[in-house]
Amino acid sequence: MKLVPTTTPGPRDERGVLASRILVAARVAFAETGWAGTTIRAVARAADVDPALVYHYFRSKDGLLDAATTPPQKWLDRVAQTWSSPVAELGSALLRLMLDSWADDETGPVLRAILQTAAHEATTREKLRQTVEGSLMGVSHLGADEHDRLVRSGLISSQIMGLAMMRYVWGIEPIASMSDEEIIAAVAPNLQHYIEGDLGENPRFAAQ
Numbered sequence: 643m644k645l646v647p648t649t650t651p652g653p654r655d656e657r658g659v660l661a662s663r664i665l666v667a668a669r670v671a672f673a674e675t676g677w678a679g680t681t682i683r684a685v686a687r688a689a690d691v692d693p694a695l696v697y698h699y700f701r702s703k704d705g706l707l708d709a710a711t712t713p714p715q716k717w718l719d720r721v722a723q724t725w726s727s728p729v730a731e732l733g734s735a736l737l738r739l740m741l742d743s744w745a746d747d748e749t750g751p752v753l754r755a756i757l758q759t760a761a762h763e764a765t766t767r768e769k770l771r772q773t774v775e776g777s778l779m780g781v782s783h784l785g786a787d788e789h790d791r792l793v794r795s796g797l798i799s800s801q802i803m804g805l806a807m808m809r810y811v812w813g814i815e816p817i818a819s820m821s822d823e824e825i826i827a828a829v830a831p832n833l834q835h836y837i838e839g840d841l842g843e844n845p846r847f848a849a850q
Contacts, residue, residue: 668689673759711756733834740802757803802833
């Protein structure tokens with residue numbers, strides 16, 4: 643049986659702080675123990691709140707998972723803005739966006755929770771697919787036609803996401819310890835090739 647507070651808890655500012663604290667605990671829990679291993683009581687205990695508050699703010703475990711793995715709109719807006727960078731600078735700009743996003747105290751934990759949770763939770767995996775296709779690939783204007791645009795933006799996204807996993811989620815060396823400038827110098831030329839280079843005549847890239 644769900645517990646619902648009979649009174650509105652605290653001032654508006656305090657409610658925002660408590661909700662944020664719950665989300666921080668939930669992101670860690672879903673990433674580390676998955677959907678099945680995460681409970682409302684465990685999240686509440688980690689956030690040092692009553693379980694009733696979790697239900698009050700997020701209604702259910704499904705609602706908590708959705709909130710914990712939804713990228714901030716300001717980040718999605720910044721992604722779209724970055725894709726409009728000059729073509730000659732786009733590879734470096736996209737990498738800089740990734741590095742800044744993972745270093746950000748608000749965005750970084752959300753991205754980590756999404757990537758880790760999507761590995762074993764179907765709802766989050768579908769959300770990740772939609773985010774990549776809609777916000778990471780869908781806003782690009784690359785290529786000679788729609789198929790070419792999707793291939794190029796897909797290859798770019800795959801490289802960025804793979805780098806993020808190596809560097810921030812798995813912490814694999816020496817990638818994890820390279821400076822931002824070293825990462826940009828090493829990886830930006832690859833992205834730039836996907837942006838404006840010749841991808842070859844491989845029949846798998848040919849429009850059907």
